[in-house]
Structures are given as C-alpha cells and as structure tokens.
Amino acid sequence: MSGESVIVASRLSKDFGSGRGLFELDLEVGRGEVFGFLGPNGAGKSTTIRLLLDLIKPTSGSVQVLGLDPRTESLEIRRRVGFLPGDLALYPKLTGRAVLDYLAELRGGVDRRVRDSLVERFDADLDRPVRHLSTGNRQKLGLIQAFMHEPELLILDEPIAGLDPLVQQSFHALLAEVTARGRTVFLSSHTLSEVERVTDRLAILRQGRLVVVDSLENLRKVAVQRLEIEFGEPVDGAKFSVLPGVTDVQTSGVTLTISFEGSADAVVKAAAAHEVRAIRPREDDLEDIFLRYYRETPS
Amino acid sequence: MSWPATRITLRLRLVGTVSATVGLVAVMAMVGALFPAVGHTIGKLDVPPSVANLLGGADYATITGWFRSEIAVIYAPLVIAALAITGASSATAGEEEDRILALVLAHPITRSRLVAAKALAVALIVVAVAAAVWVGLIVGVALGGGGIGLARISALAVQLAFFGFAIGAVALALGAGTGYRSLANGVAAAVAVLGWLVNSFAPLVGPIAWLKYLTLFYYYTGHDPLTRGVFVTGLVVLGLVTLVLTSVGIVAFGRRDLRA
Numbered sequence: 049m050s051g052e053s054v055i056v057a058s059r060l061s062k063d064f065g066s067g068r069g070l071f072e073l074d075l076e077v078g079r080g081e082v083f084g085f086l087g088p089n090g091a092g093k094s095t096t097i098r099l100l101l102d103l104i105k106p107t108s109g110s111v112q113v114l115g116l117d118p119r120t121e122s123l124e125i126r127r128r129v130g131f132l133p134g135d136l137a138l139y140p141k142l143t144g145r146a147v148l149d150y151l152a153e154l155r156g157g158v159d160r161r162v163r164d165s166l167v168e169r170f171d172a173d174l175d176r177p178v179r180h181l182s183t184g185n186r187q188k189l190g191l192i193q194a195f196m197h198e199p200e201l202l203i204l205d206e207p208i209a210g211l212d213p214l215v216q217q218s219f220h221a222l223l224a225e226v227t228a229r230g231r232t233v234f235l236s237s238h239t240l241s242e243v244e245r246v247t248d249r250l251a252i253l254r255q256g257r258l259v260v261v262d263s264l265e266n267l268r269k270v271a272v273q274r275l276e277i278e279f280g281e282p283v284d285g286a287k288f289s290v291l292p293g294v295t296d297v298q299t300s301g302v303t304l305t306i307s308f309e310g311s312a313d314a315v316v317k318a319a320a321a322h323e324v325r326a327i328r329p330r331e332d333d334l335e336d337i338f339l340r341y342y343r344e345t346p347s
Numbered sequence: 348m349s350w351p352a353t354r355i356t357l358r359l360r361l362v363g364t365v366s367a368t369v370g371l372v373a374v375m376a377m378v379g380a381l382f383p384a385v386g387h388t389i390g391k392l393d394v395p396p397s398v399a400n401l402l403g404g405a406d407y408a409t410i411t412g413w414f415r416s417e418i419a420v421i422y423a424p425l426v427i428a429a430l431a432i433t434g435a436s437s438a439t440a441g442e443e444e445d446r447i448l449a450l451v452l453a454h455p456i457t458r459s460r461l462v463a464a465k466a467l468a469v470a471l472i473v474v475a476v477a478a479a480v481w482v483g484l485i486v487g488v489a490l491g492g493g494g495i496g497l498a499r500i501s502a503l504a505v506q507l508a509f510f511g512f513a514i515g516a517v518a519l520a521l522g523a524g525t526g527y528r529s530l531a532n533g534v535a536a537a538v539a540v541l542g543w544l545v546n547s548f549a550p551l552v553g554p555i556a557w558l559k560y561l562t563l564f565y566y567y568t569g570h571d572p573l574t575r576g577v578f579v580t581g582l583v584v585l586g587l588v589t590l591v592l593t594s595v596g597i598v599a600f601g602r603r604d605l606r607a
Contacts, residue, residue: 098605103449126454133453142355146358150354154349154454
C-alpha cells in the first residue's frame, strides 16, 4: 500500500440473515493502488461495493471513502468515484450516446475530449439502442461512463466480462495510465485471471469474511509448487509423500506429479536417486492457492 | 430536482404518452360524432340504478350525460390512471428491478432529487393526457352539436389531472418505498378500480354511503365537473394526497437499502 488511504473499512458488516452478507471487514486501500477484490459469487464483493457507494447501509462497523463517510457525504464521494456495476444494465431503448449523455448530465457535464477519446479507444458503438448491443459492447459503455469524468477512485465490478482480448488489452493499458496519474482502482472479480495482470495487492473474500489480504508477490511465495517428473522407470510414490513440505503425490506409469510448499531441495534430491528423463514445472500454482482460499481457510 | 432525470423519464415514456393522447382525442372525436345519430335512441334506455351509477348517471339523452358516461367516468380516468401508475412504478421500482438505478445512484444525485424528478415527469405525462382530454372534448362536443361550455370542459380536465397526480403518487410511493414494481402497479390499480366501484355503489346503500369520501374517484368526479364545474374541495384533497404520498415515497426511498 502506498501513501494515504482511499478506502478504509473497519469491522464493516451487513447482515442479510441466514448467514448471508458481509461480516467484520477490515480493509485499507492506498492511493494509486490497483486493488483486487476477489471471491466466489455470493462472497460479499458486491455488498461491499454497495456499502462504499451508500446504496445499502451497514449493520455495524464503519467505512470511509476518500476520507468521507458514505452515510453522510455520499454525494461528494459519488462525484469523485467512477463505478462499473457487475452485471451492468442500461436503458435498453436508448442509444449508447443517449445513455452517456444522460449519465454525463447527472455529473453536471464531463470533458468531451476525455469521453471522445474513451469512445475511440474502446471503439464503442454509440448509435444503436442498447438492447441491440452485445454484452461486450454494453460493457464498453459501462467502462466509458466509469472513466469519463476522470474520477479519483474507480470501483469496477467484473470489468472485463464479455470483452474480447483486444479490448481487454486496451482496458489494462487504461488502468496503467490512470494509476500512473495517482488514481486508485478497486477491482472486484470472481476470477484471478481477471485481476492477476493488473493488481498490486488483493483481498480474498469467502462467505462474507475476509480470508487474506496480501500482495501477489507474497501470495506467490506461499503458493503450492507442482512438478511433473518423468523417470526412466516407475518409482514408489510413497517415498516422495513423506518428504518435508510435500502435500500431494500422484503417479502414472513413469510420471510422478508432486505438489509441495517451500523449498524444492528435498524433492530434487529424492528424484536424483533415480534416472530422471525430464522435470516440468506446472504453472497454475497461484490459481491453486487462490482456489484453496475459496474452498477453505488455509492454516 | 434533476432535469436530466425528468427528461430521461419523459423520453422513455414518450411513445406511450403520445399514443395515448392521440388515441384519446380520436376516440372523443368519434364519440362526439356518434351522439347526433344515437343520442335519441340510447337516451330512452331504462338502465338499472346500479349500472347507471357505474356510468355516472347514464343520462345518454343529453350531450353532457353522453360524455360523462362514455368519457369522464370510465375512459379518461382509465387512460390517465394507467399512464400515471405504470409511469410512476417503472420510473422508480422498475428501474430498480432492472438494476439501472444502482448505476444512476452512483452518480452525484440525491435520492430525494431523483424521486422528485421522476414525480415531475409523471405529473407532466398526466398533464399531457388531461390536455388531450380537454382538446378531445372540445372537438367531440363540437362534432356532437355543442352543448358543453369551455369552462365545464376545462373543469373536467383539471379534476382529471389532479386525479392522475394522486393515483400516480400512490404508485410512486409504493414503487419508491418498496422497490417492487408489481406491488406498486397492483395496489395503485386496485385503489383506482375499487375507488370507482365504491364511489358508484356506496351511495346506493345508505349506511355505507360515506365510504365514497374515502375514494380518490369521488374527489375527481363526485361533483360532476361537466355539469357543475370545478370542485375545489376535490382539488385540495387530491393535491394533498399527491403531496403527502410523494413525500412518503421520497422519505422511504431515502431510508431503505437499494434492492440487489
């Protein structure tokens, strides 16, 4: 985290009953960060965002956005925040241009050059009614309206949903530009791949509770590593499963797949006792730890 | 007040409103044109009192009775209630159910200003419909051979507009206060229809005749504006109902969570 905090949540809770909601969230997002907010569907991500924007009121706890209280100063917060809702909905009968005009008017006008450059960057179709646009083209309108007033804080819920790879690239470049100018991005998603390329730090939420907040770098350090080792002849997997740090061993013919935490030293030395034809690292280690956080709280 | 929110609401209801107003004028012109041909015949019908009350007296022999039964008591309030109710519920609960409101309220506009802007849009739609009734009556009465003065026609249009404001405010309060469009539509429609029935039948049963005073319909047409002109008490009651319910909607919307 860098500099002053843009979002500070303290024991923030919203209880919908039956175990649903958000519970005792403590969170701090610094200025200029791209902060990933991850969790499976129903984990409480959208509830958190709705609390930040005063769309719903907390059951307990407190939150500050840009140093302001959403309960009493939400107007000023919303003036300085750009928001892209997940599962974006717009007026289906209106054209993209009419929708953007309306949303710009609600802000008392926006810099036309900024809006036009965003339209050009995303190659957005402004002339057709929203109901005739594909999901991706509607999402482009959502992104344009979120960025067009050059907000200090962007709250983006599943921003690349439906976008093709080229537009995703434009979006990632835009994120880099806005954060380089000191703006903050709070990026919510249920998939790691959506935020992995752009976030500095991320939080993982599960069943309404915060499971972990850390940098991607630190999460990688504790990630489970996985190697696929091809031997000259079949080996006894049991001898590998007792090695320090090993969490899983699977054998198939002459191939052994081993998962372990920490140093690879013991695994490599044990393998060296046999004829080793090939060692292949598996690259989905971060995804593994991410999914592990989703399923259960790691000890 | 937020003019952009009022304008967008009007724009979204434009086709329905224009169709309704054009249709009203056309229907009233036809109704007026029919009177010289059928007035003498239909005026001799012996209509039971209960049915006559439902039709505002069923006095078909005069052009005033003809327009009262055909337009003032059924068609015009039906159209204005339908547009006011659907307009108010769509602009509040409808946008919330369609998940558009969450995006709108992420912009710098207070909830009270947003609901007030929607209420203004609904009021303007109601005024447009009432104006169409006014024009339609002038045309229809002229085609029917005349017989209702401009002041009486204007009185009906004004009473009708206030009825539209009030029934729209019922839907607005429910839509903004609960976020459920079907609830707002259903309850407001029930208030309108039950009001019409109670206002028609209660006077026939002495002990419950007073129930008519609880209906919005009575304050619209209870004093027969086509014959007796503006009913000021009715306008005051309908105006107060509108203001109170709109305020209730604004306050309730400001206090509750937006639906997911």
